[in-house]
Amino acid sequence: MSMHVGISNYSEFRIPMDEMALQGLASLAMAPDAESQNKAVQFVEQLKQSTDGWKICAQAFTSGLYHQNDHVKFFCLQVCEYVLKTRYVQASSEDKTSMKGFIMACLDMEANASSQSKPFLRNKLAQVVSLAFVVDYPQHWPNFFNDTLVTLTHGPLAVDMYLRVLMAIDGEVVDRDIAHTAEESQRNTLIKDAMREQSVNQLSDMWFQVMTTYESSQPDIVSMCLEIVGRYVSWMDIGFFANDRMVTLLLRFLTLQSLRESACDCVHEIISKGMEPVGKTSLIESFVSVLDNAGIFKVDDGDVDFLCKLAKLINGMGLGLISSWQKLSKMGTTKNSETTRSALESKVPYMLRFLGDEDDDVSAAVLEFATEYIAMIKTMPSMSTVQKKHIEGLLVTIIKKLKYDTDYNFDREGEDEADFQEYRKQARVIFNNIAGLDSQMILVHVHELVSQTLPQWKSLDFRDVEVAVTLLYSLGEAIPASHGQHFSGNLEKASALQSMMRTLITSQVSRHGHVAVLLQFFETVVRYDRFFACEPQHIPEVLMAFLDERGLRNGSPKVRSRVAYLFLRFVKSTNLSVFFRSHLTPYLEEVLKQMQDLLTINSPDNGLTHSLSDGDQLFIYETASTLVVSSALEPEKKEVLMKQLLTPIASKFDAMLNRLRQETDEKRQQAYAECIHNAMSLASRASKGFSGQLTMKQCGCVSAFTELLSIFLAALEVSNQRGSLQSGVRQYLHRMVVCLGPEILPFLPEAMERLLKQPDARELYDFLPLVNQIIMKFRGDIVPFLSQVFMPLVMTIYRVLGAPSDHNDRVSAEEKKLLQRGYFLFLATIVSNCLDVLKAQEMQNLNQVLMSIISGAVELPDPQSQKSCFSILKKLIEVWGKEGLDGFPEFMYKEIVPACFLAPMKPTFDLSDGQTTLALGECASCMQEIFKQRGQELLVFLRTDFFPSRGISPDDAEYYIANMQTNTKAFRSWLKNFFVRAKS
Template identity: 45%
Template sequence: MDEQALLGLNPNADADFRQRALAYFEQLKISQDAWQVCAEALAQRIYSDDHIKFFCFQVIEHQIKFKYSELTEVQQQLVRETLVTWLQAQMLNPQPEKTFIRNKAAQVFALLFVTEYLTKWPKFFFDILSVVDLNPQGVDLYLRILMAVDAELVDRDVVHTSEEARRNTLLKDTMREQCIPSLVESWYQILQNYQCTNAELTCQCLEVVGAYVSWIDLSLIANERFINMLLSHMSVEVLREEACDCLFEIVNKGMDPIDKTKLVESLCQVLQSAGLFSIVQEDDVDFLARFSKLVNGMGQALITSWTKLVKNGDMKSAQDTLQAIEAKVALMLQLLIHEDDDISSNIIGFCYDYLHILKQLSLLSDQQKANVEVRLVEGEDEAMFVEYRKQLKLLLDRLAQVSPELLLASVRRVFNTTLQNWQATRFMEIEVAIRLLYMLAEALPVSHGAHFSGDISKASALQDMMRTLVTSGVSAYQHTSVTLEFFETVVRYEKFFAVEPQHIPNVLMAFLDHRGLRHTSPKVRSRIAYLFSRFENGYQALLSSDDQLFIYETAGVLIVNSEYSAERKQVLMRNLLTPLMEKFKVLLGKLVMAQDEDRQMALADCLNHAVGFASRTSKAFSNKQTVKQCGCSEVYLDCLQTFLPALSCPLQKEVIRSGVRTFLHRMIICLEEEVLPFIPSASEHMLKDCEAKDLQEFIPLINQITAKFKTQVSPFLQQMFMPLLHAIFEVLLRPADENDQSAALEKQMLRRSYFAFLQTVTGSGMSEVIANQDAENVERVLFTIIQGAVDYPDPIAQKTCFIILSKLVELWGGKDGPVGFADFVYKHIVPACFLAPLKQTFDLADAQTVLALSECAVTLKTIHLKRVRLVKLCVKLNASL
C-alpha cells in the first residue's frame, strides 16, 4: 500500500496529505485487487493505526457493495475468511478496537450477509457464534453485527428498490425458519451471563431484542423466562431504561387483540407489584421518560385492541379491554401532569386516544367523567386552560399535516399581535402565544438545529418570532406559567443564538436574576436550573441539591469542552472544586464533634452532596477529552485526598461511605492508574465495622478495579484478599432469626457478591491471588465454592460457583497446578457435579437452575479434557525417555 498516501488518513494531517489519501481511496475503489491488500492487512494485523484499519474496511465494503459479483468463488471465499479471521483475532486482543472500527466492521459483515446468506453462507450466524462464544469483545461485535443486519433488512428510513425489498423479505423468512430460535437463545444466554457484570453488553443485547421483536415470532420473546428477566432488569438502575424500551417494542408488536390485552395486563400486574407505578417516589426523570413511553405504548395497544374487538362485534371482550384501559388512566394522568416535558409529552398519545374513545361512548360512567374533568394544575380556570392547551397541540399537528404554510402564518400573526401589548394582556393569552411558537418545533419537524436554515420563509418567520420573544421584555411578566414558557422556548430554539448571538447576554441575565435562578418559586428555580444546564453555565444560590447537580455538571461540561489550554482548564476546574473541598473539611470536623443525631445526619447529607457535586463534574470527560488531557488529574487527586479521610469517621457511616464509594467508581474510570495508590487505604476503612449491605456495595468496587487493572493490582488483591473474605465470612456466620426474611435475603445477596468476586478474580487471569494464600486459606476458599455449588438452594450462586470451578480446573488442572489440586478435583469437584443436581431443591423447571446445570456439565467436560490432555502428555514424556 502507498504508505505516504496513508499518512493523509490521520485527522491532523495537512490538506495536501488528506487530498492524496482521498485520491488513493478512489484509485483503490476501481482497482481489481486492491481489496485483497486491505484484506491481508486486516487479517494479519499489519497496521496498528486505527484510521488505516478503518480505511481497509471501507475498501472491502466498497468491493462487496458494488463489485462483489466480479469476484471468483475463491476470492469470495477469501473475503469470508478474512472477516472471520479478523473476528477471531479480536477474541485475543487485550484492548478492543475503537467503536468506529467495530461499527464499520459490523456494517461490512451485514453487507456480506445480505449478499451471501441465501446462497453461499447459510451458516453465517452460527459461524460467528462459534467464534465469539461468550467472550465480551466477541459478544459486543456479534450484537453490533445483528443491529447492522436489522438496519439492512428493516430500516424504514432507507429507500429500497422493489428487488431489494423482495430480497429482504426472503432473507427474513429464511432467518425465521433457520436461525432465529438459535439467535434468540444466544440473546438469553448473553443477558443471563452479563446482567450482573457488564451493563453495557446487557443494554446492547436488550436493544437487539427490541429491534428484532418487530419481525420475528413474538412467542420466542413474550414468554415467561424472557419477560421475567426483562422485568427483573426494570429494578436495576443501569439496565431499566433499555429494558423499558425493549418491553415497549414487545407491546408494540402486532397481535390478536385478545392476546394483546392479556400480554399487556400481565406486564402491568407485575410492574405494579414491583412498585413501578408509584411515580411520586421516583426521581430519575430519564427513566420516567422511558417508562412514560412504555405506559403510552401499553395504553395505545389496549385502545387498538378495543377498536378491533368493537369492529368485530365481540362486545364482551371489548368491555374487558375497556376496563383494562380505565385501570391505566390514573397512571396516565400522573405522568401527564409531571413537570418534566419529556415525561408528560410521551404519554399524550394515550391521552388523546382515550379521549377519542370517550367521545364514541354515548353514556359516560362517573369514573370516566372524573377522568375528563381531573384538575391537572391548581385552580379550576387553569385546569380548563391546560386541557385547552393540550387540544391546541392536537390542532397544530393536524393543521401541519394539511397546510404547514397556513400554520406558520397563523402562529406568526397570533404571536406578534399578542406580544405587541403583553403588559396589558392576560397571562393565558401570552402563554398560548409563546406555547404556539414552542410547539412549532414539533408540528413542523426538521433535523436537529435546522430551524434557522434551509427553508428561507420558515427560517425567517421563526427567527423573527424568536427575536421578538427575547427583545420584547415578556420574560418579566409576573406569572410563573409565562416565565417557564419563555425559558422552555429559549432552550428549545437554542440554535437561534448562533444566528443572532447579540441576544445572548440579555437571555443569560434572565436566567440568572429574579426571573430565573433567583425566582421566588422553588418549582420555577428547579426547572430553570435544569433548563440552564442545557443552555449555559449555572448559579448555585437558592437551589436544591438535585438542582445543584445539574449546575456542577454544566460547569464541568463548559470547562472540558472549551477551547482553553489544559493549564487554563485546570485553573477553572480547581476554582470550581476547591470551595467544595474546603467546605468538606470544615463540615467533616463539625460532624466528628456533633452530639445531636439530627445534626449529625444533616452534616452527613451535606458531605455526601459535596462529594456528589465533585463526582458530577467528572461526567464531562470522555475518551476524546480525558482528565489527563485536560490537565485536571491533580485537582481530582486532591479531591480524593480530601474525601477519603471521611471513611474513618465513626458517625453516619452508611451515608458517607456511599458517597465516597460512588466517587471512587468515577475516579477509577477517569484517573486510570493514578487512582491505585488510594485504593488500599480506602478499602481498609470500608472493611471496618461492615454490615452485609456495606460489603455487598463494596465488592463491585473491587470487581471494577480487578477487571480494569488486572495484574497491576495483583499485589494489592493478594494483601486484602483474606481480610475481605474474613469480613464476608464474619457477616455470613452471624446468627439471625429464622423468620427474618430481610436478613436472609441480605446474606443471600452477599453470598452471590462473594462468588461474583471470586469469578472476577479467576476470570481476569489472576488466579495466583488465590493460589498465593496460605494453604489453609486456599482450602477454605475452595470448600466455600463447593458449598455454594451444592448446599445453598440458590441457582444463581450455584451457576457462578460452577463457572469458578471450571475456570480453576482449566488453570490448575494440569501438571503445573497447586499441590493437591488434582486430588481436590476428584474428591470434591467431581462429586459436587453429581450431588448438586440430586438435591431436592434443584428445580429443573426453573430457568436459572437449568443454567446452573449447564455450567455443571461444562465443569465435568473441562475436567475430562484437562485430565486427558495431561495423561497424553505424560505418555509422550515417558515414551521420549
C-alpha cells in the same frame, strides 16, 4: 302450553324448612361482631352445598317472613345464584319446575310489593332470573317471555324489575366486555337466534309501550328502557329501532330535560350497530337530517352533560362514516364511497363545533373523530378544497383549545389541573398529526401567531402568550428535523424557526411574570439550542435569563428546580461543538461569578443561604464544571477555576466533619452527616463535567479532585453516622475510578483499609461493586495490590457471613444473601479480568476459596449465586483445565464433577424456576467444558469411577455421555429432563 307458575302454584313445592336456623341467620346477619358474621357466612355455605338448601332459601324469600330483613333475603338469593351457576344444568325436571315457580313468585312479589325493594336486592334477583334463563331458554322454558311479560300489567314496580332482568340477560348473553368460553358462546348464539325468531316483536312492542306510558311519570324507568334498547340493538334487526314510531319517540325524548341524555346514548348505540357500509351511511344520514331539522345540535343551554352526549354522538357518526368509506374504497365502489365521503365531510363542522366547546370534556368527546379524519386524509393522493378548509378550521380550533383554562390553579395543581394536562397532551397529538398532513400550514399559522403575540406580550393575557411559545416549542416534534438540525436543510422551515426564535429572545418575553410562560420559554430555548450557532449574539441574554430572577433566582420553587436542570442541558448541548466553545468562553468567568452564591453548601449552622434544593444544586455543580471543562481555556486556567469551584466543598467539609465528631445529639449528628454527604455528592457531580474526549488529566484538573479525595477519606475514621459517610465516600471513589487513571491507585490502600474496618453485611455488599469497578478498569496494573488485599478481604467476608444473627431477623438474612451474591460476583470479576491474583495466593488459601465456590454451587438455596458459582468454575476450567495450575485437574474430578450432579438433586433446586434453569445451564456448560479440555479421560472417569459409585446404571450413564457431546442448547434441555426424572 303456558308454563306460567304463580305463587298459588308454588305452594306445591314447599318443603319443611329450618325456621330456627333461618331466624339464627337473621340475627347473625344483623350482629356487628366478626364472629357472628362468620357464622352467618358458614351457614350460607352449608345451604349452598346442601341438595335442598336453595329450596329452603326460595321458600324463605317468598314466604314474607323476612320481608324486612334485607340481609337474609340477600343471603337466600346468593344460595340460589350459586346453585344456578354450579349444578342447575344437571337439575331434574322437577327442580327446574320448582325454580320456574320460584322466579315467577319473585316477579309477582316485586310487582305487587307495597314499596320497592332496595336496588341491590332487585339487581341480585335479576341476576338469579338471568342465570335460570340462560340454562332453560329455549329448550326447557320456551315461553319465558310470554310467561314473564304478563307481570308488567302490575305497574311501574313490575316494569322496573323486568327491565333489570333484561339488563342482566344482556350481561350473561351479549356483553362483549365479559369473556365467555367456547361452550358459553355457542349457548349464547342459540339463545339470540331463538329470541330473534320468537320474541323480538314482543320486546320491541313492550319497550315502546313502556316508554310512552311512563315518559312523564317515571323518567328513571324510561331511561333504563332506553339503555336496554341501546344494548339489544347490536344483535337485533335494525328495523325494530330505525322506524318512524321509534325515531319520533327518540326525537321527543331529546327535547325533554329528564330523558335527553339517555335518548342521545340510545341513538349513539343505534348508529354504532354493525352494518354494511351503504346501509350505515344511510342510517346516519337519516338520523342527522331528523336531529338537525329538530334543532337538537343547536342546543346551547349550558347543560355540559348533555353536550358531552351530543359530542359523543357526533364522534360515533364520524367514526362510522370513516369506517364505511374505508370499506367501500377497498371494494372499489366509487359512487358509494363518494357519497359516504360527502356525508362525512358534512359532519366535520359539527365536530369542530364540539371540539371548540369551552368545556374540555365536551371537546375531548370528539378527539377520536378528529384524529381518524386526519388519518383518512393522509391516505388520499391530495386534499380537496373542502378538506383543506376543514383541516385549517381544525388547526385554529386546536390552537384555541391548547390555551390554559381561566381557572387553572398554578400554585396548587390538583385533579382538575391533571385532567387539563392530559387533555392538552391529546390536543397536541392532533396538532402534530396536522403537521404530518400539511407542515406548511402549521408553519404559517404558528409563525403568524408568534410574530403577532410575542412583541406585545405586555398587553396580552398570559394564556395567549404561553400558547404562542408552546406552539413554537411544539414545532420541534410536530415537524421533526434530522439529527436535531432544525436550522438547516429545509430552508423555509429553518428561516421561519430562526425568525420565531429571534422574536422569542428579543421580545423580552422571558421577563413575563407568569410561571407557565417562563417555564415554556426555557424549555423552548433548550429545544432549539442550535439557533445560537446561527445567531450567537443572543447567548449573553439567554445566560442571564437562566441566572437571574427569571430562572435560578425565581420566586417559584417549581421554576428554579426546572431551570437548574434545563441550564445544565443548555450548557451541555451548546458545548458540543468548537464553535460554541469559542462563543461561550468569553462569558465563562462572569457566569461562574454569577453562580457563586448558588454554589454555597447549606448546613445546619448557616441555615438556607440560597433557595435551591440539594437536588437542584447537583445540576448547578455539574453545569459549572461543564462550563470550565468545555471552555477553550488553557489547562492551567481550567485548574484554577475548578479549584475555585471545589474549594467551598473542602472548607465546608472539614468544618462539618469536626462538628459531627463533637456532636452528641443524634438529630444534629444526622443533620451534619447529611451536609457532609451532600458535599461529597456535589464533588461527585462536578466530575461529570469530564468526558472521554476531555479527561481530568487533559484539563489539568487531577489535583483538584485528588486533594478532595484525601480530605474525604478522613470521614471514614468517624463512627457517628457511619453508613451515610461511607456511602458518600464510595460514591466519590466510583466517580474517580471513572475519571482518573493511575493517579487514583495510591489512594486505594488507605481507602480499602478504612472501608473494611468492622463492616456489616450491607456495607461490605455496597463496597464490592467499587472493587469490581477498579479491577475492570485497571486489570493488570492492580494485580500486585489486589494480590495482597485479596485474602484479607475474603476473610472479612467470611467473618461477616459467619457472624451469628437472630433467625427471625429477616433484614439481616437478606443482607447476608446479598453479600454472598456480591462475593461470587467479585470472584467472577477477578477470574474474568486478573486471574493472576488467584494464582498468587497460597495453595491453602486458594483451596479454601475454590471450596467456597463449590459450596455456593451445591449448598446455597439461591439460584443467582449458584449460577455465578458454576459460571466461575467454567471459566477456571477453560483456563486451568488442561495445564494451567497444578492439581486443578484432580480438583475437577474430585469436586466440580460431583457438584454438577449434587446441586440439581438438592430439594431446594427447583427445576420449574426460571433462575434455577439458568443455573442448570451453567452447570451443563461446566461438564461440556471439562470434556473439551480433558476429552476421553473424562469419559473413562465417568464410566469406570463416578457413575458406578453413584449407583447410576450403565444405560443412563451412556445416555448422559452421549447427550453431553451434543450442542450446548440440546444438552441443557436434555439435562433438565434427566434431573426431573431422577428426582421424581
